[in-house]
Amino acid sequence: MRDPRVRLRNPVTAALLALAIPGAGHWYQGRRFKATIYSVCILTIFVWGMILGGGQPVYSQLIYRSDGPAPTAQLQASAPRMKFSFGYVAQVLVGAPAWPALVQEMRIRNQEARIDWIDEPIESDFQGVLSQSHGVQETQIISGTIELIPANERGSKVATGTLHAVFTDGSKQDLTLGGDVQLGRPVFGSPRRELRCRVRGQDAEGHDVSFDLEGTVQRRFIDWFEAPRDTLELDRLNGALSQSYDIGSVFTWIAGLLNLLAIWDAAEGPAYGYGDEEELPDDEDSAD
Template sequence: MPEIVYTPPEGEPVHVNLKDQYWSAFLAWLLPGAGHFYQGRYAKGMLFMVCILSTFLVGLGLGRGRCVYATDSEGKLNYYYIGQFGVGLPALPAVVQSIKTSDGGDPFFELCERFPGDYAATDLRFHKIDRDRDGERESDIPRSRTLKDGLMAPPAGPINENVPDTLAMWHFDYKHMFEMGVLYTFVAGLLNILAIYDAFCGPAIVTAAQREEMDRRKNKKKGSL
């Protein structure tokens, strides 16, 4: 159980008990601030939890729950998710959704209704495939009725740059809000990586000896000018 002792110029020494560093780091990743609560650093834990989770949830709301997903419908990794994954548990439903929708979907695990299978993108419009006794026929439908992909689920349907696929619809209908949602959730993950480092290594405390050395180098640099 490593302990950091900080002796300020005035007052009593400050003791920071990091306890089990690896467990602290894991808890800090699992839920922002949890590792600091485990270490008894409640004020810092609450600060990280409120700031990081609120940033992530605001971004998730801006992107209507669709700006966080692990892979696309073709199984290719969404590279933004590498940063979003840093938030831990709040971003894990994206992994579950990607696994459960990779082979056609599992209704039990899907958190919302996905993009329906009876909608198809052809040319530059979306069509609904009506199935009846006479067979299949297509009829145009409003674009807004096609936005039914699940929370944190990958965009459904084929990915094609030449037709308005599901991902293109998200960008078209949410406009800059989708990109802002990606940015917010990505930054939240990066911030939590810093919080994980703080839980593992402790606060970046400048000791009295280090401060004296910094002042000595500063004065030496001034004298050489």
């Protein structure tokens, strides 16, 4: 039975506020001490989980590559096949911090990705491989910076630019970009955006040769944060972060589930009572 000393104001409003931001419902009810406990504890656990998981434990959908010529889900132009992530059921309970995942899901569903189109210049670091197109197949790992400019100001399938490449042996070479370009989907749950195009450079004997370039450039934060991703990205995260990614995911689940207790408390009041019932001789065990 609800204790009359607990002032709930409008319980539905309080519950909705608690669902939006941990502790907001209690703040609205004037229960400031509990509001502070809920917001500090729940948001700290959530943010801690996000940090452990490299900022990527929250996502609502897992993307699978549909049948077709695209080698990866990022480079698939048609609408991707998506499967709900059950962990998100717990994460979404933490409220506003997990809502961007729903926005990102809608952006992907409503987006016809033009993977063979570059609409604005790109300047980014680059990581990838360089393969020789003719003669003996030779692949080299490279990093560096890239400047990619569409052939037309309003966007183009063709790009020009320069790759300032650094090879694994420390040698450097500026490679000229040219020809058709393939870019990964703009919105995708990976900070790295796939890029494939042709480049021109010189081989060891100084002859002009063409190479196939495959790699990744940076994706904007608002385009990857909490966005649906594929299993390749999850494999990369597990490889890079090891158990930290799993621990971070569990922390975000726990934060959401704890907020369920806060929502319930905002709507119905404390489960066991006000807290001074232990003074009655028969109710001493009620605290446990």
